[in-house]
Amino acid sequence: MKSLQSEAIEGGELVAMKPLPWYPDNLAWHSNFSRMQIRKNQTLERFHEFLKLENEIGNITRQEAVSMVPPLFLDVHPDHFVLDMCAAPGSKTFQLLEIIHQSSKPGSLPDGMVIANDLDVQRCNLLIHQTKRMCTANLIVTNHEAQHFPGCRLNKNCSRGPQMMNELEPSISQLLFDRVLCDVPCSGDGTLRKAPDIWRKWNTGMGNGIHILQVQIAMRGLSLLKVGGRMVYSTCSMNPVENEAVVAEILRRCGGSVELVDVSGELPQLLRRPGLRKWKVRDRGVWLASYKDVPKFRRSAIVASMFPSGRSYVDTADRIQKCENGGTVHPENESQPAENPRTSTDDLEEEVSDLPLEHCIRMVPHDQNTGAFFIAVLHKLSPLPATQDKSINAQENQSTGNDELLENKHVIENTKLDSVDGTDEMILEAASEADLVDDELDGATLEPKPSEAAQEPADNKTDLAKSVGKRKLQIQGKWRGVDPVVFFKDETIINSIKTFYGIDEAFPFSGHLVTRNNETNHVKRIYYISKSVKDVLELNFKVGQQLKITSIGLKMFERQSSREGTSAPCLFRISSEGLPVILPYVRKQILFAAPLDFKHLLQYKAVKFADFVDAEFGQKAANLMLGCCIIVLRDGNKTVSDPIQVDGSTIAIGCWKGRGSLSVMVTAIDCQELLERLATRMESEDATPTPKNNVEPEQAEDVNGIEKDTTPATDN
Numbered sequence: 001m002k003s004l005q006s007e008a009i010e011g012g013e014l015v016a017m018k019p020l021p022w023y024p025d026n027l028a029w030h031s032n033f034s035r036m037q038i039r040k041n042q043t044l045e046r047f048h049e050f051l052k053l054e055n056e057i058g059n060i061t062r063q064e065a066v067s068m069v070p071p072l073f074l075d076v077h078p079d080h081f082v083l084d085m086c087a088a089p090g091s092k093t094f095q096l097l098e099i100i101h102q103s104s105k106p107g108s109l110p111d112g113m114v115i116a117n118d119l120d121v122q123r124c125n126l127l128i129h130q131t132k133r134m135c136t137a138n139l140i141v142t143n144h145e146a147q148h149f150p151g152c153r154l155n156k157n158c159s160r161g162p163q164m165m166n167e168l169e170p171s172i173s174q175l176l177f178d179r180v181l182c183d184v185p186c187s188g189d190g191t192l193r194k195a196p197d198i199w200r201k202w203n204t205g206m207g208n209g210i211h212i213l214q215v216q217i218a219m220r221g222l223s224l225l226k227v228g229g230r231m232v233y234s235t236c237s238m239n240p241v242e243n244e245a246v247v248a249e250i251l252r253r254c255g256g257s258v259e260l261v262d263v264s265g266e267l268p269q270l271l272r273r274p275g276l277r278k279w280k281v282r283d284r285g286v287w288l289a290s291y292k293d294v295p296k297f298r299r300s301a302i303v304a305s306m307f308p309s310g311r312s313y314v315d316t317a318d319r320i321q322k323c324e325n326g327g328t329v330h331p332e333n334e335s336q337p338a339e340n341p342r343t344s345t346d347d348l349e350e351e352v353s354d355l356p357l358e359h360c361i362r363m364v365p366h367d368q369n370t371g372a373f374f375i376a377v378l379h380k381l382s383p384l385p386a387t388q389d390k391s392i393n394a395q396e397n398q399s400t401g402n403d404e405l406l407e408n409k410h411v412i413e414n415t416k417l418d419s420v421d422g423t424d425e426m427i428l429e430a431a432s433e434a435d436l437v438d439d440e441l442d443g444a445t446l447e448p449k450p451s452e453a454a455q456e457p458a459d460n461k462t463d464l465a466k467s468v469g470k471r472k473l474q475i476q477g478k479w480r481g482v483d484p485v486v487f488f489k490d491e492t493i494i495n496s497i498k499t500f501y502g503i504d505e506a507f508p509f510s511g512h513l514v515t516r517n518n519e520t521n522h523v524k525r526i527y528y529i530s531k532s533v534k535d536v537l538e539l540n541f542k543v544g545q546q547l548k549i550t551s552i553g554l555k556m557f558e559r560q561s562s563r564e565g566t567s568a569p570c571l572f573r574i575s576s577e578g579l580p581v582i583l584p585y586v587r588k589q590i591l592f593a594a595p596l597d598f599k600h601l602l603q604y605k606a607v608k609f610a611d612f613v614d615a616e617f618g619q620k621a622a623n624l625m626l627g628c629c630i631i632v633l634r635d636g637n638k639t640v641s642d643p644i645q646v647d648g649s650t651i652a653i654g655c656w657k658g659r660g661s662l663s664v665m666v667t668a669i670d671c672q673e674l675l676e677r678l679a680t681r682m683e684s685e686d687a688t689p690t691p692k693n694n695v696e697p698e699q700a701e702d703v704n705g706i707e708k709d710t711t712p713a714t715d716n
């Protein structure tokens with residue numbers, strides 16, 4: 001930080017990095033360096049590399065500052081069910097998950113969950129990559145048009161008597177959410193500062209063209225919100241047609257069942273401006289102050305809800321027609337639409353909304369050196385009026401069909417528009433640097449391939465050829481291109497895993513394991529899901545798999561595919577993502593390495609048993625069972641009698657115990673990051689007096705890894 005500061009001063013800046021004053025607990029920081037400064041200066045470049053690495057690992061997230069605001073206004077609690085309707089590439093989903101996991105202890109999972117949805121399957125893959133860093137079992141990623149997001153409502157008439165109900169009915173009967181984030185596709189003009197392309201591409205038609213979709217998505221969000229729940233509507237645009245006009249229209253449609261919340265007391269340090277109550281609409285070079293100014297031939301594109309009053313002015317011929325785009329019709333305000341609209345705003349009679357739109361939040365670049373953002377916080381007071389619910393339910397029925405076939409040109413065009421969201425560039429950059437984009441897009445399971453040759457000795461070719469054939473048979477789920485999610489119930493395999501790793505009985509296995517393959521023998525990956533995700537999945541089965549799930553839970557176990565792997569007593573290894581969750585419960589195949597041996601493992605990727613500095617550790621490693629094992633970093637400053645607990649700072653990696661050596665099963669990038677963390681720890685340990693004892697502790701750690709139980713260790 002000090003050297004960064006001196007670079008900043010040299011460069012004429014005053015502060016190198018500073019916490020964003022409005023972000024709780026100093027958890028978000030702002031750096032002012034330009035790309036040019038970074039390129040020119042070695043210290044800054046190293047700092048930039050560090051940020052990219054930490055972002056890739058998941059320790060930090062690089063994000064446009066204002067884009068972090070919507071989840072803060074959502075007021076999420078760890079037990080909330082949250083729907084992120086337009087979620088890709090997932091920076092806000094990540095924040096939501098962080099909040100959900102905030103207070104959970106290692107090995108315990110929160111009661112809440114997040115469903116992150118996006119229309120664009122490739123952007124869903126980015127989201128999956130982005131959120132994988134979170135190692136969460138509390139996430140489902142879906143791929144629907146948000147405006148048609150399924151309601152998964154259990155038909156109450158299909159009950160089978162009280163007894164059956166208790167046994168078979170899922171614990172929830174409808175998919176309703178405590179919180180909904182509606183970060184809709186928009187024209188993106190709020191990102192002009194860093195996306196200069198928009199200056200060239202932007203036109204007024206962009207906002208006008210997406211208004212109806214934004215209203216539809218917001219209405220769907222409100223219908224899926226529990227009474228008492230909160231929804232945040234946001235865009236990275238400053239265009240009132242995409243913002244206040246949408247909020248006003250949904251308030252009108254909801255007729256008192258939803259209120260716009262005054263959040264002026266929340267995040268007091270955040271500079272903001274009130275929402276607008278009057279604005280004009282521009283169409284084809286012409287200013288329009290009210291719907292009555294819209295020429296008849298433009299009335300399918302420019303709808304009444306774009307104007308502050310939301311009033312339709314219909315002529316007699318139109319009167320009996322319902323406004324096809326959903327604008328509200330008020331016959332008492334009828335008049336003939338003008339056929340000679342004006343090109344200047346001077347003589348227009350301004351409409352003013354009678355709704356409290358000043359409660360909306362506008363953040364502009366020049367207030368606090370950020371991008372621009374619009375936010376509205378909505379509170380559902382009571383069920384939506386029957387008419388709204390009916391039309392929404394009609395959509396729901398539609399959504400149980402093949403959504404992906406109902407291609408909507410409008411939406412797709414706007415999806416492209418939307419990719420200007422500030423975070424994409426960074427995530428794409430991170431993803432491509434990790435060489436994971438292709439992997440993520442590979443195959444119907446949307447799963448990356450193991451990224452390290454060191455994961456286990458490879459003999460995968462025949463396996464791969466076989467699996468290609470099988471894959472053809474396998475894709476038989478309801479949703480084209482996505483393998484169905486099924487509960488994994490093979491007791492033989494589950495018991496072999498439990499026995500091999502000595503998994504404590506307190507770890508809930510039953511009903512928490514899922515796969516993408518109905519045939520147990522072909523299952524390659526087993527995912528772990530939280531209780532909340534399990535509840536949703538059970539409901540989804542009951543309602544005929546309405547959810548098109550592209551990713552679910554946490555990859556916990558992977559089948560060994562190498563020759564050596566298949567001869568190991570347990571066919572499944574623990575995956576890196578799953579390790580933090582299961583670690584506190586692992587009692588066998590676990591060893592504690594001194595920092596130097598741990599470092600050698602990360603450095604050389606494979607170390608012969610005889611080559612470990614701590615010979616006793618080498619012997620214990622040699623005595624483990626063939627297959628996957630866990631190596632935990634032992635803190636050099638700890639004495640053997642110190643109690644051992646797994647906490648947030650515990651460092652552990654998955655390794656392969658082969659016939660003559662230990663090999664790490666960690667990606668290169670993780671190794672790099674761990675080495676850096678280790679170096680920092682070793683430095684700070686060197687600075688404090690080290691106890692004499694620097695050999696393996698006398699825990700109940702079993703030498704052969706089978707007979708005696710061990711206690712998981714930590715380094716502190």
Ligand SMILES: C[S@@+](CC[C@H](N)C(=O)[O-])C[C@H]1O[C@@H](n2cnc3c(N)ncnc32)[C@H](O)[C@@H]1O
Nearest residue numbers: 086087088089090091092119120145146183185
């Ligand atoms: C503003 S971006 C979302 C950014 C995201 N919330 C984040 O913070 O990373 C809007 C997203 O909406 C998606 N999208 C566009 N039309 C959609 C629709 N009809 N339903 C769901 N998602 C849609 C786009 O693919 C895009 O990923």
